Amino acid sequence: MKIAVLALQGAFVEHEAVLRQLGHTPFEVRKLEDWNQPKDGLILPGGESTTMMRLLKDEGLFEPIRQEILAGLPVMGTCAGMILLAKGRLECMDIEVLRNAYGRQLGSFNTVGRVDEVGEDVLMTFIRAPYIQSYQESVRPLAVVDGRTVAARQGNRIACSFHPELTDDTRWHRYFLRICETKDKQ
Amino acid sequence: MKQDRQQLNRQLAQMLKGGVIMDVTTPEQARIAEEAGACAVMALERIPADIRAAGGVSRMSDPKMIRGIQEAVTIPVMAKCRIGHFVEAQILEAIEIDYIDESEVLSPADDVYHIDKRQFKVPFVCGARDLGEALRRINEGATMIRTKGEPGTGDVVQAVRHMRKMQSEIRRVQSMSEDELYEAAKQLQVPYDLVLEVHRNGKLPVVNFAAGGVATPADAALMMQLGAEGVFVGSGIFKSGNPKKRAAAIVQAVTNYRDAKLIAQLSEDLGEAMVGINPQEIKLIMEERGK
Numbered sequence: 135m136k137i138a139v140l141a142l143q144g145a146f147v148e149h150e151a152v153l154r155q156l157g158h159t160p161f162e163v164r165k166l167e168d169w170n171q172p173k174d175g176l177i178l179p180g181g182e183s184t185t186m187m188r189l190l191k192d193e194g195l196f197e198p199i200r201q202e203i204l205a206g207l208p209v210m211g212t213c214a215g216m217i218l219l220a221k222g223r224l225e226c227m228d229i230e231v232l233r234n235a236y237g238r239q240l241g242s243f244n245t246v247g248r249v250d251e252v253g254e255d256v257l258m259t260f261i262r263a264p265y266i267q268s269y270q271e272s273v274r275p276l277a278v279v280d281g282r283t284v285a286a287r288q289g290n291r292i293a294c295s296f297h298p299e300l301t302d303d304t305r306w307h308r309y310f311l312r313i314c315e316t317k318d319k320q
Numbered sequence: 321m322k323q324d325r326q327q328l329n330r331q332l333a334q335m336l337k338g339g340v341i342m343d344v345t346t347p348e349q350a351r352i353a354e355e356a357g358a359c360a361v362m363a364l365e366r367i368p369a370d371i372r373a374a375g376g377v378s379r380m381s382d383p384k385m386i387r388g389i390q391e392a393v394t395i396p397v398m399a400k401c402r403i404g405h406f407v408e409a410q411i412l413e414a415i416e417i418d419y420i421d422e423s424e425v426l427s428p429a430d431d432v433y434h435i436d437k438r439q440f441k442v443p444f445v446c447g448a449r450d451l452g453e454a455l456r457r458i459n460e461g462a463t464m465i466r467t468k469g470e471p472g473t474g475d476v477v478q479a480v481r482h483m484r485k486m487q488s489e490i491r492r493v494q495s496m497s498e499d500e501l502y503e504a505a506k507q508l509q510v511p512y513d514l515v516l517e518v519h520r521n522g523k524l525p526v527v528n529f530a531a532g533g534v535a536t537p538a539d540a541a542l543m544m545q546l547g548a549e550g551v552f553v554g555s556g557i558f559k560s561g562n563p564k565k566r567a568a569a570i571v572q573a574v575t576n577y578r579d580a581k582l583i584a585q586l587s588e589d590l591g592e593a594m595v596g597i598n599p600q601e602i603k604l605i606m607e608e609r610g611k
Contacts, residue, residue, distance in 0.1 A: 141575075142575050181335050185357045238397075239418040261328060261331050
């Protein structure tokens with residue numbers, strides 16, 4: 135499948151490497167003409183969400199991306215990507231996200247836990263991470279760490295606070311790719 | 321546990337890739353930088369150009385001033401300590417800075433030893449002019465590298481020289497046979513394991529940014545095309561005619577560093593760039609500090 139990866143800033147190369155490893159074809163999106171290609175899904179990577187918001191608007195990508203997600207394009211957001219999907223940004227998921235929820239870099243950590251629909255013992259890397267403060271009924275929480283929701287799904291849209299692209303565990307990406315494969319059947 | 325921390329600190333640098341880190345001296349400047357799309361800010365009392373002009377001993381900034389900037393923005397905040405001054409680093413760790421720059425821009429506190437950065441939980445970025453310097457800093461625990469360039473000059477020539485040298489040395493190590501790496505490690509004055517990692521991956525083990533003398537969107541794109549993974553801009557923004565516009569233009573140029581048409585547009589009407597000093601006019605060579 136062809137998967138668009140937002141490449142404005144941050145750790146987009148890491149996602150592309152996972153997609154290639156799983157036999158799929160990523161392409162980078164920096165401007166409108168990149169975006170206007172056929173695609174089966176979109177990944178919003180980690181990085182700085184304020185930087186990406188500014189560039190989404192400067193490049194005229196904000197509305198086109200938002201409209202295509204709302205029309206059903208499968209999307210996955212990690213860390214800053216989750217912030218972009220939340221209320222107050224692209225508003226594609228009915229979630230409220232708290233930025234830098236664990237504090238500064240000294241608060242960054244690794245943990246292992248269960249992610250519903252993905253599996254047990256998933257290594258989760260949190261880097262100046264956000265978490266989901268509240269969500270509407272349309273949203274299904276997928277993972278909870280220390281009482282905080284750190285992963286969720288709403289239809290074809292999934293988001294997580296942690297960084298699956300930084301670990302060797304490809305289950306989260308494969309979960310997303312299954313959503314991309316079946317999108318037309320839903 | 322320590323291993324874990326090093327890994328997390330390297331990973332924070334990965335999140336900064338493709339971004340611009342801007343020097344700021346006030347909360348107001350920090351907000352302008354964030355608004356323009358900076359992926360982090362470097363909090364310091366005086367930007368390098370003014371440190372040059374002022375002369376004298378230059379030290380870590382007032383923690384109160386740094387805290388003011390931490391409160392003003394939500395993006396990561398970095399700050400500089402003197403080379404070898406581990407107590408300044410302890411202070412910066414105590415105020416929970418996101419990244420410490422053990423920097424040649426300040427007056428070195430130790431002319432032999434760098435900080436043993438593995439003793440800290442907080443991450444460090446260090447300057448380097450070539451592969452040997454970069455790997456020595458990584459061995460001491462740096463989790464991000466930047467070129468030294470020649471700070472505060474508005475002249476990109478040294479940053480270009482350092483980036484080219486690093487990249488060509490990486491390519492050389494990459495093309496060696498494995499039994500030649502022992503000799504390469506000896507010549508570079510670095511541990512064999514780090515040389516082996518460069519040989520296998522064809523890149524530094526940590527993220528590598530450009531710094532020193534970047535003043536225009538074209539300078540920033542030049543450094544990206546030469547292999548930088550992101551750019552520090554020091555004096556170039558707030559010493560120029562229109563900081564807000566120039567900052568945003570440099571951010572866009574780093575994202576679209578191969579798009580000459582766009583960079584042409586971004587370079588229009590930016591107002592005056594910082595004046596700059598040529599190498600032969602420089603009295604204080606900062607890049608010579610800390611090898």
